[in-house]
Amino acid sequence: MGPGDGTPARPRVLWLTTGEPAGVGPELAVRAAWRFAAAGRSQTNLVLVGDPDLLEMRAREAGLLAPLASWPGVSLHPVALAQPVRPGQLNVANAGYVVQTLTAAADAAGQGRADAIVTAPVHKGIINDAGVPFSGHTEFFQERAGVDKVVMMLAGGGLRVALATTHLPLRAVPDAITRASLLRVLTILDESLCTRFGIARPRIAVCGLNPHAGEGGHLGREEIDVIEPALAQARARGIDATGPMPADTLFVPAHVAGFDAVLAMYHDQGLPVLKHASFGHGVNVTLGLPYVRTSVDHGTALDLAGTGKASPDSMFDALDLALRMTGPALHGA
Structure with missing residues (x-):
């Protein structure tokens, strides 16, 4: 009907x-x-x-x-x-x-x-x-x-990993990550988890860009200058986003289990983990x-x-x- x-x-x-x-x-x-x-x-x-x-x-x-x-x-x-x-x-x-x-x-x-x-x-x-x-x-x-914007996400092995940037040379990644772009990605990811996956209040974990999420600025300032302000804007809009978190420890099973999706900053930060967990059963999804x-x-x-x-x-x-x-x-x- x-x-x-x-x-x-x-x-x-x-x-x-x-x-x-x-x-x-x-x-x-x-x-x-x-x-x-x-x-x-x-x-x-x-x-x-x-x-x-x-x-x-x-x-x-x-x-x-x-x-x-x-x-x-x-x-x-x-x-x-x-x-x-x-x-x-x-x-x-x-x-x-x-x-x-x-x-x-x-x-x-x-x-x-x-x-x-x-x-x-x-x-x-x-x-x-x-x-x-x-x-x-x-x-x-x-x-x-x-x-104007789509988000690439892979699902499998009990994980959903979305990407802030997709097919870019590694040297181009930092310049491609802006407060506005991150806020747009988080908005699309949150809306898609609600409407397409039926999750009432999605919990999103966000990776840092640099090792140890920048180590308080000692290993890069992108977390301080770009990612943290974007997350603050997202949370002000009601998006449950946590981070930026060091990617190497975020993907530890005990940590990642508390989230509905992870937002990685670039292709090879998030996808090797997912493909290790699910290769042959993973699915690529275009959100937005x-x-x-x-x-x-x-x-x-x-x-x-x-x-x-x-x-x-x-x-x-x-x-x-x-x-x-x-x-x-x-x-x-």
Whole structure:
């Protein structure tokens, strides 16, 4: 039923982009779609985005013999490859195809035809080699959605780790962290934990930038001049944010267990800990978009493409998390 009006609820729709065609993405996507169909979910549809012939081939290779079009709740949004694919061999001619799949999904979400996008891994290098500037899914969807700020968060192993900065050279990180940017990140993180994860009053732990969180200014002043004032502003807005805390001790299990999420200052400060705890089951989430976006926590795994040895667990988890984040309790259905 619709929310209070007696009309049937619109089915949830998730779009699953199938990633770099020479990598493991197409195989993992069809395996996830098969699992989705077998679950028999009502009021939820899954749209696979990619080349139909490629996806049918990967389904047959995985032993999933029925045509994809016959799988309950699953449909295809076709995007044609520029050239045939050989597993494990990148082809710059197909870089445009990858961008087309992402564009189709982003436009569907932007037009209200998709509640969530789940993405298989892409190869950023080959896309850039084709002359298309591309720093990652996170930045692509942000630009396509026209939002001023998004937050990258990984979830897994009992942890949620968000990032104040994403794909930047380490020497560029301090200049990218400002009071205004940190306050915006904390606001998006707090709102998303409330609305997408159902946490009434999220508790957020915030890492310092420098070793020992600056050691009172002896190892850097970013904590004093930037992070602490931003946290004070956040707390004045009702955000339960604690810090800045030394990252090396914050991630000790006894400490981190008291928080719903950790905000790390840069990519390799927070993500090695999470990936150690959850690799193969971690999920990348983009917060701040007008729709849900989740992804696997691994790359294209070209060496495993076509072998049938790639684990689908992270893809399964990414799809499951997208379902939970758009679930009835939060979706209004």
